[in-house]
Amino acid sequence: MSIPIPELSVVLFFGICGLIIASALLVVTSPNLVHSAVSLLFTFFGVAAVYIFLYADFIAATQVIIYVGGILVLIIFGVMLTNKIENARIDSKTNNQIPGIVFTLSMLAMQFYIILNTNWKIAESEPRDTTVKEIGNLLLGKYLLPFEVISILLLASLIGAAMLSRRKTER
Amino acid sequence: MNYIQPFLMLASILFCLGLYAVITRKNAVAILMGIELILNSANINFITFNRFGAYRTLDGHVFTIFVIVLAAAEAAVALAIIINLFKNIGTVDVDQAKEMKG
Amino acid sequence: MLETFQILSFLFLPLLSFVILIFFGKKLKSHSSTLGMFLIGLMLTNSIFLILKAEPYDFVLKTYNKWTLYKSFEWFSTGNFSISLGYFVDNITAIMLVVVSLIGFLVHLYSTEYMKDDPKYSRYFAFLGIFIFSMNGIVLADSLIMIYVFWELVGLSSFLLIGFWFEKEKPPLAANKAFLTNRVGDIGMFIGIMIIFFHVGSFNINEIINGVSDMNKTLLTLAGVLVFMGAVGKSAQFPLHIWLPNAMEGPTPVSALIHAATMVAAGVYLTFRIFPFLTPDALAIVAVIGAITAVMAAITAITRNDIKAVLAYSTISQLGYMVMAVGVGAPVYAFFHLVTHAMFKACLFLCSGSVIHAMHHSLHHLHDHETDPQDMNNMGGLKSKMPITHAAMLISTFAIAGVPFFSGFLSKDGILAAVLSYYYKHGDWTILLPIAGFGAAMITAFYMFRLIFKTFYGESKNKKIFKHIHESPLPMTIPLIILSVLSLAFAFTANLNPLVSKGWFKSLIYKYSKSHNFMDMKYINAGIDAAHYDAMYLSLFVASIGIGFSVLIYLLRKINPDNISKVLNIIGLFSLSKNKFYVDKIYNFVLYRPFLKQTQIASYIDWDFYDQKLIDAWGWITLKVSKYSGISDYSILDQKIIDGTSHLTQYVSGQLRKTQSGIIQNYLLGVLAVLVVIIILINQI
Numbered sequence: 001m002s003i004p005i006p007e008l009s010v011v012l013f014f015g016i017c018g019l020i021i022a023s024a025l026l027v028v029t030s031p032n033l034v035h036s037a038v039s040l041l042f043t044f045f046g047v048a049a050v051y052i053f054l055y056a057d058f059i060a061a062t063q064v065i066i067y068v069g070g071i072l073v074l075i076i077f078g079v080m081l082t083n084k085i086e087n088a089r090i091d092s093k094t095n096n097q098i099p100g101i102v103f104t105l106s107m108l109a110m111q112f113y114i115i116l117n118t119n120w121k122i123a124e125s126e127p128r129d130t131t132v133k134e135i136g137n138l139l140l141g142k143y144l145l146p147f148e149v150i151s152i153l154l155l156a157s158l159i160g161a162a163m164l165s166r167r168k169t170e171r
Numbered sequence: 172m173n174y175i176q177p178f179l180m181l182a183s184i185l186f187c188l189g190l191y192a193v194i195t196r197k198n199a200v201a202i203l204m205g206i207e208l209i210l211n212s213a214n215i216n217f218i219t220f221n222r223f224g225a226y227r228t229l230d231g232h233v234f235t236i237f238v239i240v241l242a243a244a245e246a247a248v249a250l251a252i253i254i255n256l257f258k259n260i261g262t263v264d265v266d267q268a269k270e271m272k273g
Numbered sequence: 274m275l276e277t278f279q280i281l282s283f284l285f286l287p288l289l290s291f292v293i294l295i296f297f298g299k300k301l302k303s304h305s306s307t308l309g310m311f312l313i314g315l316m317l318t319n320s321i322f323l324i325l326k327a328e329p330y331d332f333v334l335k336t337y338n339k340w341t342l343y344k345s346f347e348w349f350s351t352g353n354f355s356i357s358l359g360y361f362v363d364n365i366t367a368i369m370l371v372v373v374s375l376i377g378f379l380v381h382l383y384s385t386e387y388m389k390d391d392p393k394y395s396r397y398f399a400f401l402g403i404f405i406f407s408m409n410g411i412v413l414a415d416s417l418i419m420i421y422v423f424w425e426l427v428g429l430s431s432f433l434l435i436g437f438w439f440e441k442e443k444p445p446l447a448a449n450k451a452f453l454t455n456r457v458g459d460i461g462m463f464i465g466i467m468i469i470f471f472h473v474g475s476f477n478i479n480e481i482i483n484g485v486s487d488m489n490k491t492l493l494t495l496a497g498v499l500v501f502m503g504a505v506g507k508s509a510q511f512p513l514h515i516w517l518p519n520a521m522e523g524p525t526p527v528s529a530l531i532h533a534a535t536m537v538a539a540g541v542y543l544t545f546r547i548f549p550f551l552t553p554d555a556l557a558i559v560a561v562i563g564a565i566t567a568v569m570a571a572i573t574a575i576t577r578n579d580i581k582a583v584l585a586y587s588t589i590s591q592l593g594y595m596v597m598a599v600g601v602g603a604p605v606y607a608f609f610h611l612v613t614h615a616m617f618k619a620c621l622f623l624c625s626g627s628v629i630h631a632m633h634h635s636l637h638h639l640h641d642h643e644t645d646p647q648d649m650n651n652m653g654g655l656k657s658k659m660p661i662t663h664a665a666m667l668i669s670t671f672a673i674a675g676v677p678f679f680s681g682f683l684s685k686d687g688i689l690a691a692v693l694s695y696y697y698k699h700g701d702w703t704i705l706l707p708i709a710g711f712g713a714a715m716i717t718a719f720y721m722f723r724l725i726f727k728t729f730y731g732e733s734k735n736k737k738i739f740k741h742i743h744e745s746p747l748p749m750t751i752p753l754i755i756l757s758v759l760s761l762a763f764a765f766t767a768n769l770n771p772l773v774s775k776g777w778f779k780s781l782i783y784k785y786s787k788s789h790n791f792m793d794m795k796y797i798n799a800g801i802d803a804a805h806y807d808a809m810y811l812s813l814f815v816a817s818i819g820i821g822f823s824v825l826i827y828l829l830r831k832i833n834p835d836n837i838s839k840v841l842n843i844i845g846l847f848s849l850s851k852n853k854f855y856v857d858k859i860y861n862f863v864l865y866r867p868f869l870k871q872t873q874i875a876s877y878i879d880w881d882f883y884d885q886k887l888i889d890a891w892g893w894i895t896l897k898v899s900k901y902s903g904i905s906d907y908s909i910l911d912q913k914i915i916d917g918t919s920h921l922t923q924y925v926s927g928q929l930r931k932t933q934s935g936i937i938q939n940y941l942l943g944v945l946a947v948l949v950v951i952i953i954l955i956n957q958i
Contacts, residue, residue: 123225157244
């Protein structure tokens with residue numbers, strides 16, 4: 001029984017999966033927050049690559065722009081702002097480690113069990129040239145109202161964040 | 172790559188890692204990172220089901236966009252809250268913020 | 274509407290007087306009497322207008338109009354019966370209103386002088402106001418229950434006025450005695466009213482008169498006698514007459530108004546109103562009680578030396594006459610006597626007040642506080658010093674003694690005729706009634722002239738006092754003059770012939786001799802008319818005997834009263850009189866002493882046995898039981914069970930408290946754990 005040579009895409013896929021899982025593990029376990037933030041960058045990139053495997057080019061681009069360019073920068077700002085400068089080691093302790101591992105693993109086991117034991121009906125969809133046009137049609141057509149609502153939410157959270165973090169004026 | 176399971180398993184692993192971070196990390200920023208991981212796993216699921224499901228349209232993609240927007244908003248507000256917390260109690264350790272202790 | 278207002282003003286004017294004087298009397302000071310007099314004067318004018326509307330019986334045409342003002346409104350109703358209040362005004366009411374208003378007004382006028390220096394001046398007039406208010410209420414009432422309400426109110430005002438000088442020793446006791454004695458009668462009256470109400474279903478007097486015909490006769494007799502008991506109490510009839518002599522502790526004008534002219538006459542008025550439905554048996558009881566009272570009080574009056582006590586017993590005696598008259602079926606004469614008696618007895622009381630006033634001032638001048646100003650033994654020869662008082666008192670004494678040309682003759686003659694005809698008709702034991710009537714008439718003439726002679730004639734007993742006696746001032750003498758004029762027969766008949774009693778007054782009240790539920794009044798009236806001349810001659814005869822004896826003993830002093838008393842004492846009459854027939858002593862012996870004894874026994878049982886033995890034993894047992902109960906309570910229940918529970922709770926809550934760490938991650942972990950368990954469980958199924 002010879003071992004079949006896997007396709008390149010499959011090799012690539014599992015490589016990316018390994019990257020994602022490894023970097024995510026580092027995010028979760030690294031005592032140094034800066035390390036966590038940096039490895040989170042790799043995770044996001046990996047996830048963007050997975051999107052490409054799923055023919056979601058626009059989402060992949062969005063992932064890179066927003067997560068990597070926006071949220072991650074925000075998080076790094078957070079890390080910097082919330083740690084005292086004199087505190088040389090920017091680290092993070094953990095608690096509930098043992099029960100956390102136990103329950104998370106049992107959760108994972110159950111999810112794997114479900115995933116592997118479900119008879120998935122898979123319909124093959126044709127690869128598209130681009131998804132942007134269709135997403136644009138959906139956003140301004142079928143999902144116009146949620147789109148507007150999410151816009152207002154974004155605005156509200158913007159104002160809320162500004163309100164929350166501004167310096168308290170002395171009374 | 173015509174299998175759905177690897178994608179779902181990846182999402183599942185990401186979810187559990189995020190959950191682990193949320194539960195165990197003391198630093199609020201680290202918890203925030205865990206939440207981002209969870210959201211990413213959800214996004215992967217959306218896209219996966221849209222890809223393998225018998226759908227002609229790209230509704231899953233739209234929802235993913237919504238989730239990303241939500242994540243951005245959530246990150247902004249959460250960071251604002253964390254900074255506030257830091258201003259008030261001088262630390263971002265969540266177990267220091269136990270005013271609600273009975 | 275105007276009529277209603279006119280009638281109700283009889284209630285509101287005196288009530289207004291009371292309210293204003295009780296609240297603002299201190300500020301009004303001496304003006305309070307002016308205000309009271311103004312309001313009562315208004316009422317007097319009103320009552321005169323009212324009586325002018327009354328339509329008399331026409332003796333020539335033998336017709337009369339049924340003039341009545343009647344209005345009733347619902348007081349309250351429960352279920353299917355309602356109690357109404359209302360007024361009922363007929364000739365009788367109008368006359369009573371005039372009497373009350375007139376004497377009330379004169380007493381006000383008199384009191385301005387008599388009560389001049391009293392510190393409670395304005396309160397006195399306020400009390401007079403509430404008395405007149407409640408008296409008018411009785412007179413105007415159309416139902417027994419309303420009469421009862423105002424009946425209690427006059428009792429209250431009588432109580433207040435008898436005890437007016439409450440800082441002295443005797444008046445409060447006298448007030449209590451009057452109130453309590455009246456209660457005895459009032460309870461009977463209330464039971465009687467209720468018996469009638471449960472059979473007729475109404476309190477309204479006219480409805481009762483129409484409705485009692487089918488009632489059990491024995492029960493109706495009982496009810497009638499019970500209602501009459503109220504009159505016995507209020508009108509001081511035997512055996513409840515004991516309060517009236519003590520009531521003389523009040524101010525003399527009050528005695529004139531309340532205890533001579535109006536309130537005590539309310540009992541007679543009530544008997545008059547209920548006369549149509551009193552059964553012959555009940556009427557016989559009424560007559561006997563009246564006769565006993567008349568004789569007994571007259572005999573007692575002979576030996577009184579206190580000028581007011583003589584008048585008090587005289588009042589009881591005269592009220593006995595009236596009650597007896599109703600009892601023998603002559604309510605018209607009873608009412609006639611009520612009015613004439615109101616005039617001359619008020620006059621007598623006011624005269625005695627004038628004398629007492631003069632005596633009091635003289636004693637005050639001499640700084641003598643020991644001598645009793647009311648004792649006739651200290652008077653004598655006052656005629657020259659007090660001519661007006663003497664004249665007024667003489668006129669009213671003639672009236673009460675039953676001398677022709679004076680009002681008392683007319684009414685008393687009628688009563689005696691009725692009593693005599695009652696004997697003619699019934700015979701047998703009823704001879705005692707005319708004997709009592711004529712005997713009392715004789716004794717009345719005797720003791721009244723004794724009073725006159727001892728007070729105004731002869732030589733002064735005490736020269737020092739005599740020197741400082743003066744005639745009373747004008748406000749006191751004017752009422753005397755007015756009342757003595759009204760004691761003349763002419764005032765009631767407008768006829769100079771003294772033997773004819775028909776006149777404007779009798780024509781106003783004549784129709785009330787016509788109706789009775791169970792007796793033929795025509796027959797009775799004919800009997801009275803037939804007995805008229807017999808009675809007249811007899812009464813003239815006994816009156817002259819009484820006056821003659823009095824003249825012999827007290828004016829000419831031909832007979833020593835001590836000898837007479839010795840002769841009379843052979844049959845014990847003198848000591849009976851001297852000791853007021855021992856009624857108070859009998860009550861003392863029969864009622865108070867056993868009552869005291871009983872209370873002592875009750876007290877002994879209560880304290881020595883019940884309290885000391887039973888209660889204290891209970892206390893001891895309870896003490897012991899509670900001690901052990903306390904021990905078990907504390908050491909077992911409290912320490913073990915209660916504290917155990919609380920310790921357990923504390924421990925459990927302490928453990929549970931740890932879960933509330935406030936660290937959100939712990940909570941989240943819990944959520945996750947539960948989620949895992951739930952998923953496992955779902956998969957199991």
